Amino acid sequence: MSDTLTAPPSAASGPPAGPGQRPRRVVEALWLVVPYIVSVVLAFVVGGLIIAAIGRDPFAAFESVLTTSFNTRFGTIETLHKWVPVLLCAYAFAIPLATGKFNIGAEGQLLVGATGGVALGILWSDLPMVLLLPCVLVAGALSGAVWAGIAAFLMTKFQVNEILSTVVLNFISFQLIDYVASHVWPDRGAGHPATTPVGEGALLPGIGQAPPMHTGVLLTVFLVIVIAVFMRRTSTGFEMRAVGANLRAAQVHGIRTSRLAGAGLVVGGAVAGLAGAIEVAGVHGKMLEGMQSNFLILGIIVGLMARGSMLALPFIAFGIAVLEVGAGSMQRTAQVPVEMVLIIEALILLFLLLSDIARAKIRRH
Amino acid sequence: MENPRLEMRGIVKTFGPVTALDAVDLVVGRNEVHGLLGGNGAGKTTLMNVLYGLYRPNAGEVLLDGQPASIGSPKDAIAAGVGMVHQTFLQVDNYTVTENIVLGTDVPGPLRLDLSDAKARIRELSERFGLTVDPDAVVEDLPVGVRQRVEILKALYRGAKLLILDEPTTNLTPQEVDDLFGSMRAMVDDGMSVVLITHKIRETLSVCDRMTVMRDGRRVETIERADTDAEHLAEKMVGSTTDPGAAVDAAALGAVDAEKVEEILSSVGTTTAVAVRDLVVVNDQGHELIQGFELELREGEIVGIAGVAGNGQVELAEALAGVRPLRSGSVEVSGRSMGGLATSTWLHHGVAYVPEDRHRDGILPTASITENLVLGSQRSPQVRRRGLIDWGAAKQRAVDAIAEFSVRANGPATLVGDLSGGNIQRVILARAFARQPRMLILHNPTRGLDIGSTRFVYQQVRKATAAGCAVLLISEDLDEVIALSDRVIALYQGSRAGEWQHGSVDAYAVGRSMTGLGEARV
Numbered sequence: 001m002s003d004t005l006t007a008p009p010s011a012a013s014g015p016p017a018g019p020g021q022r023p024r025r026v027v028e029a030l031w032l033v034v035p036y037i038v039s040v041v042l043a044f045v046v047g048g049l050i051i052a053a054i055g056r057d058p059f060a061a062f063e064s065v066l067t068t069s070f071n072t073r074f075g076t077i078e079t080l081h082k083w084v085p086v087l088l089c090a091y092a093f094a095i096p097l098a099t100g101k102f103n104i105g106a107e108g109q110l111l112v113g114a115t116g117g118v119a120l121g122i123l124w125s126d127l128p129m130v131l132l133l134p135c136v137l138v139a140g141a142l143s144g145a146v147w148a149g150i151a152a153f154l155m156t157k158f159q160v161n162e163i164l165s166t167v168v169l170n171f172i173s174f175q176l177i178d179y180v181a182s183h184v185w186p187d188r189g190a191g192h193p194a195t196t197p198v199g200e201g202a203l204l205p206g207i208g209q210a211p212p213m214h215t216g217v218l219l220t221v222f223l224v225i226v227i228a229v230f231m232r233r234t235s236t237g238f239e240m241r242a243v244g245a246n247l248r249a250a251q252v253h254g255i256r257t258s259r260l261a262g263a264g265l266v267v268g269g270a271v272a273g274l275a276g277a278i279e280v281a282g283v284h285g286k287m288l289e290g291m292q293s294n295f296l297i298l299g300i301i302v303g304l305m306a307r308g309s310m311l312a313l314p315f316i317a318f319g320i321a322v323l324e325v326g327a328g329s330m331q332r333t334a335q336v337p338v339e340m341v342l343i344i345e346a347l348i349l350l351f352l353l354l355s356d357i358a359r360a361k362i363r364r365h
Numbered sequence: 366m367e368n369p370r371l372e373m374r375g376i377v378k379t380f381g382p383v384t385a386l387d388a389v390d391l392v393v394g395r396n397e398v399h400g401l402l403g404g405n406g407a408g409k410t411t412l413m414n415v416l417y418g419l420y421r422p423n424a425g426e427v428l429l430d431g432q433p434a435s436i437g438s439p440k441d442a443i444a445a446g447v448g449m450v451h452q453t454f455l456q457v458d459n460y461t462v463t464e465n466i467v468l469g470t471d472v473p474g475p476l477r478l479d480l481s482d483a484k485a486r487i488r489e490l491s492e493r494f495g496l497t498v499d500p501d502a503v504v505e506d507l508p509v510g511v512r513q514r515v516e517i518l519k520a521l522y523r524g525a526k527l528l529i530l531d532e533p534t535t536n537l538t539p540q541e542v543d544d545l546f547g548s549m550r551a552m553v554d555d556g557m558s559v560v561l562i563t564h565k566i567r568e569t570l571s572v573c574d575r576m577t578v579m580r581d582g583r584r585v586e587t588i589e590r591a592d593t594d595a596e597h598l599a600e601k602m603v604g605s606t607t608d609p610g611a612a613v614d615a616a617a618l619g620a621v622d623a624e625k626v627e628e629i630l631s632s633v634g635t636t637t638a639v640a641v642r643d644l645v646v647v648n649d650q651g652h653e654l655i656q657g658f659e660l661e662l663r664e665g666e667i668v669g670i671a672g673v674a675g676n677g678q679v680e681l682a683e684a685l686a687g688v689r690p691l692r693s694g695s696v697e698v699s700g701r702s703m704g705g706l707a708t709s710t711w712l713h714h715g716v717a718y719v720p721e722d723r724h725r726d727g728i729l730p731t732a733s734i735t736e737n738l739v740l741g742s743q744r745s746p747q748v749r750r751r752g753l754i755d756w757g758a759a760k761q762r763a764v765d766a767i768a769e770f771s772v773r774a775n776g777p778a779t780l781v782g783d784l785s786g787g788n789i790q791r792v793i794l795a796r797a798f799a800r801q802p803r804m805l806i807l808h809n810p811t812r813g814l815d816i817g818s819t820r821f822v823y824q825q826v827r828k829a830t831a832a833g834c835a836v837l838l839i840s841e842d843l844d845e846v847i848a849l850s851d852r853v854i855a856l857y858q859g860s861r862a863g864e865w866q867h868g869s870v871d872a873y874a875v876g877r878s879m880t881g882l883g884e885a886r887v
C-alpha cells in the first residue's frame with residue numbers, strides 16, 4: 001500500500017520497475033530509514049552522556065530500557081498493552097494533522113471515552129458479553145467523537161482555534177471524571193478517585209495466562225488496517241491527504257476543506273475515545289483518575305515522528321512503548337529517573353526534525 | 366567588431382545536473398541595442414546574472430571595454446558600469462522615487478539627508494532619456510510601467526554604461542513599450558549599450574541593432590538587424606514553423622504582429638455555452654474587484670480577457686470557476702444557473718480551471734501524478750469501484766495521460782512537485798481535459814513555459830474548441846490574447862473597457878482601454 005501524499009511510494013503502487021527504477025527506489029527507502037536510525041543512535045549517545053554525568057552507568061540503564069520488553073512474558077504483554085493507547089492517541093493526533101489541524105485533546109477524548117464506556121459497563125452490567133462489550137467500546141468511541149466534535153463545531157462555525165479548544169476541553173474532562181469517580185459511581189474503598197468495577201460482560205477477554213494479553217491488542221491491529229485502507233482507498237481519506245498536501249489546491253478542486261477538517265477532528269476523537277474504553281475494558285476494569293497517564297504527549301511525539309505517514313505510526317508507537325515499559329526497570333536497576341526516557345524520546349524527535357533540514361541541504365546537490 | 370563594450374567568452378554555468386549555459390559567447394558593441402532572444406529556459410537570465418555578478422560561472426571570461434573584468438558581486442558590476450533591471454524589482458514601497466534611487470549609494474551629509482542634488486540629477490536623467498517620472502511620488506502609488514522607469518533610473522544614476530533589461534515589456538501596454546524603446550534609443554545615442562532580454566521576436570526586430578538567439582543554454586546565432594526577418598528568427602528560436610497552427614502560435618509567441626493573423630484556432634458554434642450577467646465579485650478583503658461584468662460565450666469560442674495584472678483577473682477567474690462566491694449577478698453554464706453551488710458541482714457540470722499560480726492552486730506537490738489526476742474526481746463513479754478508489758485503474762489512466770500529454774516524468778508515481786513548470790502544466794491540462802469540459806478557464810496558461818510547452822497548450826486549446834468547449838483566456842500577454850481569441854475584451858478596474866473581434870483588433874486601442882484611457886468604454 002502506498003501513501004505517496006506523505007511518504008515516498010512503495011512497491012505496490014509504484015511505476016513498473018524498469019531499469020533505473022530500482023536503484024532509485026532503494027535510494028528513496030534509504031533516505032526514509034537512515035534519518036530514523038541516526039536520530040535514535042544520536043539520542044541514545046546524548047542520553048548516555050547525561051546519565052554518565054549524573055554518575056550512573058549508561059550501559060546498564062540502556063540494557064534494562066531496551067530488554068525489559070523482550071526478556072519476560074510479563075514485559076512483552078505490558079509493552080503491547082502500552083502500545084494500544086499510545087498508538088490510538090497518536091492516530092488521534094495524526095488524523096486531524098493530515099488536514100492541517102492540531103488535536104491536543106487526545107487525553108480529554110480518552111477520558112470522556114472511558115466515561116462513556118464505564119457508564120454502560122456499570123449501568124448494564126448484567127448484560128452478556130456479546131452485547132455489553134461492543135456497547136462499551138462503541139460508547140467509548142462515540143463519547144470521544146462527541147467531545148472532539150465540540151472543538152470541531154467551534155472551529156467550523158466560529159473559527160475558534162482548535163488547539164485552544166481541545167486543550168480547554170482536556171481540563172473540563174478532568175473535572176468530569178473527578179465528578180463521576182467521586183459522586184456518580186464512587187468506589188469509596190479504593191483510596192483514590194475511581195469508579196466501581198464494570199460488569200463481567202464489559203471486560204475484554206484475555207489470551208494466555210500469567211498475565212493474559214487483552215484482546216484490545218488484536219482490535220487495535222485490526223484498526224491499523226482499517227485506518228490504512230481508509231486513508232488510502234476512500235474518497236474521504238484521499239481528500240484528507242489532499243488538504244494536508246495543499247489546502248488551496250484542494251479547495252480549488254472542490255474539496256470542502258473546513259468540513260473535512262472538522263471530520264478529521266471527530267474521527268481523531270473517536271479513536272482516542274476508543275482507547276479510553278479499551279483501557280477500561282482491558283486494563284483497569286473501571287475508570288480511575290490519572291488513567292490518561294502521559295498518552296497525550298506520547299501520542300503527539302509519535303505523530304510528529306511519523307512525519308505524516310500513517311503507515312509508520314504503529315511501528316514508532318511500538319518503539320515508544322518499549323522505552324516506556326523499560327523506563328521503570330531502568331529506575332530500579334540503574335537508579336536513573338524514569339524521566340530520562342522522556343528526554344531520550346524528545347531528543348529522537350529533535351534529531352529527526354533536524355535531519356529534515358540536513359536532508360534538504362544535502363539533496364539539493 | 367572593433368573595440369566592443371562587452372565580450373563574454375565560453376561562459377559555462379551548471380546548476381547541479383542542469384547545464385544552464387553551455388560555452389556561450391556574447392559580444393555587445395558600443396552604441397548598440399543588443400537583443401538576447403530565446404524561449405523560456407534558454408538561459409538568457411542566467412547569462413546576464415553571470416555578467417551582473419549574481420552567479421559565478423564554471424568557466425569562461427568576461428571583458429569590459431577590452432579589459433578582463435572580475436565581477437564577483439552586483440557591487441563590482443555597478444562599479445564596472447553594468448546595470449541590470451530584473452523581471453521583479455526590489456523597491457521600498459513607502460519610499461519616494463528619489464529615496465528608492467538613492468538608497469544604497471553614498472549620500473553626502475551624515476545627519477540629514479539632503480536629496481535636492483539627487484533630485485536634480487534624477488530630473489536631468491529622466492528628461493535626457495524620456496523616462497518620465499515624478500521624483501517625489503511614493504513608489505507604491507505608481508503603476509508597473511513607471512516603477513520600471515524608476516528601476517532604470519536607478520541603474521543610470523549609478524553610472525551604468527551597459528544596461529541590461531530582463532523581459533522589460535511583460536505587463537506593459539503597447540504605448541509603454543514604445544516609450545521604453547524610445548528611451549533605449551536615446552541611451553545608445555548618448556553612448557551607452559543596452560541588452561534587451563526578450564522572448565518576443567517582434568520586439569527585437571523593432572528596436573535592436575543586433576541580436577543573439579539562444580536555445581537550450583547555447584548561442585544559436587548572432588545577427589545584424591538588417592540581415593534577418595521574423596521567419597528566420599522564429600526558425601532559429603522555435604525550430605520548424607510549418608506545422609498546422611504555426612502562424613497563430615508564432616503570433617502568440619510574439620514573432621509577428623498578432624493583429625495580422627487571419628487564421629483562427631476556434632470553431633465557434635451557435636449555442637450559448639456560458640452566460641454571465643451583471644457579475645459582482647469581491648476579493649478576500651471585501652472590495653468589489655469585478656463590477657457588473659457581462660459575458661456570453663458560445664460553444665467552441667475563445668474569448669480573451671486582456672488587462673494589466675490586478676484589475677480583477679484573479680477574482681473573475683475564480684468566480685467563473687466556482688471557487689469564489691458570486692457577490693451578485695448570475696453565471697449560467699449550459700443553461701444551468703451555477704450561483705451558490707459548491708465548487709465540486711461546478712466541476713461536475715463541466716467547468717475546468719487552469720489557475721495562474723500552478724504551484725499554489727493547481728497541484729498537490731507531494732503527491733504522485735496518479736493522485737494529482739484523481740484530484741477533483743475522487744467521488745465520481747469512474748474513479749471508484751465498490752465505494753473505494755480504484756488506484757490500479759487510476760494508475761493506468763495516468764500512464765495514458767503521461768503519453769498523450771508528453772509529460773516528461775519517471776512514470777505515474779513521480780511526485781508532481783519534482784516536475785518542471787511545463788510538465789506541471791501538462792498534468793493540470795490532462796486533468797482538466799479528462800473531464801470533457803464545457804467551459805475552460807485559462808489564466809496566464811503559458812507564463813514561464815518553454816516554447817514546446819507553450820505550443821502544446823495552444824494545441825490543446827484548439828482540441829478543446831473543436832470538441833465544442835468554450836474557452837475563456839485570461840492573460841497578461843497581449844500577443845497571446847490577440848492571436849488566439851475570437852473576441853478580445855479589455856478589463857480595466859473590474860469592468861469591460863472595450864471589445865474587439867478577431868481580425869479587427871488594434872493592439873494600441875486595447876492597450877489604451879486596459880489602462881483606462883480608452884474611449885470605447887462599454
Ligand SMILES: Nc1ncnc2c1ncn2[C@@H]1O[C@H](COP(=O)(O)OP(=O)(O)O)[C@@H](O)[C@H]1O
Binds near residue numbers: 409
Ligand atoms: N538558480 C537556479 N537553480 C537551478 N536551475 C536554474 C537556476 N536558474 C536557472 N536555472 C535553470 O537554467 C535554465 C535557464 O534558465 P533562465 O536563464 O532563467 O532562462 P531564461 O531567462 O532564458 O528563461 C533553466 O533550465 C532553469 O531551470
Ligand SMILES: [Mg+2]
Binds near residue numbers: 406409410411531
Ligand atoms: Mg528569464
